[in-house]
Amino acid sequence: MGNHGDSPEITLRGRSLLFIAVAVCVASAYKLKGPILLPENGTIALNVPLSPSRRGSCSTRTAHPHYVAQLQKMFGLVGIGNEIANPLLTKTKGEAVRQCLNLPLLTKIFAASVSCAKSGHTKDWKNRSASGCGRCMPCIYRRAALHSAGLDSESYGLDICRGEGKE
Incomplete structure (x- = not known):
């Protein structure tokens, strides 16, 4: 996560996926069945490119509703029952x-x-x-x-x- 060394990856665009993965591990370890909350407000979750320095490809898309839906589908395929919910999506x-x-x-x-x-x-x-x-x-x-x-x-x-x- 700290981007140390000679990695060409200098963004943190995968952080939402990392947070979701940690939540899945904790939920699994404690057999928690509730939703995994991904509290990202709508503008940030949609991540439209608002300036040339915020090109979509260099920004996180891991809270975007389409990405979350695809990840949820994968959860189902591997037997993870927790729903990913974003209570701030419309805010x-x-x-x-x-x-x-x-x-x-x-x-x-x-x-x-x-x-x-x-x-x-x-x-x-x-x-x-x-x-x-x-x-x-x-x-x-x-x-x-x-x-x-x-x-x-x-x-x-x-x-x-x-x-x-x-x-």
């Missing part, structure tokens, strides 16, 4: 944040997470102590979602809402 990231069942907890912990796809590219950031660049698609989605819930308090490497980072 935006903002809706998912606003409808969080434990918003007080989310409010306490969201700052400990990072969504940035370019967190190591800090040379042109005005705020190099930030954990996110502020202008990649994951940062923009995150900021919009947090803003919609009144939680947009993070600082970014570049604050595009204030005009920083214009080329």
Whole structure:
């Protein structure tokens, strides 16, 4: 998962499959029959190419409904009875944040997470102590979602809402 060494694979596009595989192993070990939850909001699950740097072939498709349906079919063929369910498929990231069942907890912990796809590219950031660049698609989605819930308090490497980072 860390992409160490000389691997030509520099993306994390297989992470959903890895998470599902771990969930299947745990469910099997404990004989759990319930659904495996793949909580990925609709826009990210569909993963339409929103910018030239987010070409579909370089982005994860492992939460896309077609992929999940095909994986579910394979589960059936090998005797895995757990259904893969995505409760966030029809929601935006903002809706998912606003409808969080434990918003007080989310409010306490969201700052400990990072969504940035370019967190190591800090040379042109005005705020190099930030954990996110502020202008990649994951940062923009995150900021919009947090803003919609009144939680947009993070600082970014570049604050595009204030005009920083214009080329």
